[in-house]
Amino acid sequence: TRPAKHRETSFGARDFGAFQDCFFRDRPMDTARIAVVGAGVVGLSTAVCISKLVPRCSVTVISDKFTPDTTSDVAAGMLIPHTYPDTPIHKQKQWFRETFNHLFAIANSAEAGDAGVHLVSGWQIFQSTPTEEVPFWADVVLGFRKMTEAELKKFPQHVFGQAFTTLKCECPAYLPWLQKRIKGSGGWILTRRIEDLWELHPSFDVVVNCSGLGSRELAGDSKIFPVRGQVLQVQAPWVEHFIRDGSGLTYIYPGTSHVTLGGTRQKGDWNLSPDAENSREILSRCCALEPSLHRACNIREKVGLRPYRPGLRLQTELLARDGQRLPVVHHYGHGSGGISVHWGTALEAARLVSECVHALRTPAPKSKL
Ligand SMILES: Cc1cc2nc3c(=O)[nH]c(=O)nc-3n(C[C@H](O)[C@H](O)[C@H](O)COP(=O)(O)OP(=O)(O)OC[C@H]3O[C@@H](n4cnc5c(N)ncnc54)[C@H](O)[C@@H]3O)c2cc1C
Secondary structure, three states, X not given: OOOOOOOOEXXXXXXXXXXXXXXXXXXXXXXXXXXXXXXXXXXXXXXXXXXXXXXXXXXXXXXXXXXXXXXXXXXXXXXXXXXXXXXOHHHHHHHHHHHHHHHHHHHOOOOHHHHOEEEEEEEEEEOOOOOOOOOOOOOOOEEXXXXXXXXXXXXXXXXXXXXXXXXXXXXXXXXXXHHHHHHHOOOEEEEOOOOOHHHHOXXXXXXXXOOHHHHHHHOOOOOOEEEEEEEEEEEOOOOOOEEEEOOOOOEEEEOOOOEEEEOOOEEOOOOOOOOXXXXXXXXXXXXXXXXXXXXXXXXXXXXXXEEEOOOOEEEEEEEEEOOEEEEEEEEEOOHHHHHHHHHHHHHHHHHHHHHHHHHHHOOOOOOOO
């Protein structure tokens, strides 16, 4: 029997044929079947953007892990961009602006609570004046200004600071909210680990690779590596402003259910277990910035591996085997700032998918659609 629509499905290792029979049996002939591999913030937002932008398509998200077990779930989700050295700044600014505008609209809607998106104000502080006193994203966030001498008195070890209001996007709420949108627009969610992207041929016409660190193997990409991040989630409801040391190593981010204290940046470290020494250091650094945190309670430790790459990969590749072809749009490598740019990069990935679908639909001697 045909499974009920909108049901989450787990298929065995070689069952894409069965999946195809069940779900695509009645599709119009020119429906493009698109698989998105990965269910972190990048995969799910890409699936939503494809459903909105690509006409006559069916979208299936395939992943071995879902919320709350992805790297995206560990992130505090502050919208403060990190710089990708190999990506032009105007591109990074465009991605950040598109993401900010998208989330700002959600924060101002009745959906804000369900989606886990809200505004938060605070300070980024520096122990020496940075070369760039006004960063490239200053006119995207709200009310950006230099901190006054009086404000800086709160941070006696720091000589310069920036005050602004930004957004916080909490993935343990945002990812289920995105999943609901995917299912609501007729998409499918499958639990499965992919060993080789070619497994998805010929069941799908276009594959989008949003597997983050998994791309080391799936795309054979040695440029991507983990940057380990450990954080503490604590109860300290009196902390209402974010505080971020300009080095990015120490931060205090208040959220809806806890305050996130960070952090660590350990390159090439794959260890997902919390380290007690890391936790002691984080707490001590954060207490130095905000002494009231000495009274924080219910401390929980979390670890995530940032999918770091010098430049994010947003690119189409045509896989070919035995005369058969499979277009793959790669969309991964968001490193330390994926939440901050995810919607902008997802829109760009959806445009690449649209081009692939258009090429498949264009009459040509070997076109299949
Ligand atoms: C401690 C910490 C704090 C952070 N704080 C912030 C912040 O405040 N602001 C910000 O902008 N960013 C922050 N980040 C960065 C942010 O979390 C990442 O950039 C972002 O989550 C990357 O999203 P992703 O979807 O690419 O990866 P992931 O969330 O890792 O998702 C990858 C998905 O691919 C799936 N997958 C992988 N391999 C396979 C396979 N072979 N088969 C099937 N599925 C596969 C996984 O199961 C998963 O679902 C932080 C990160 C950490 C660790």
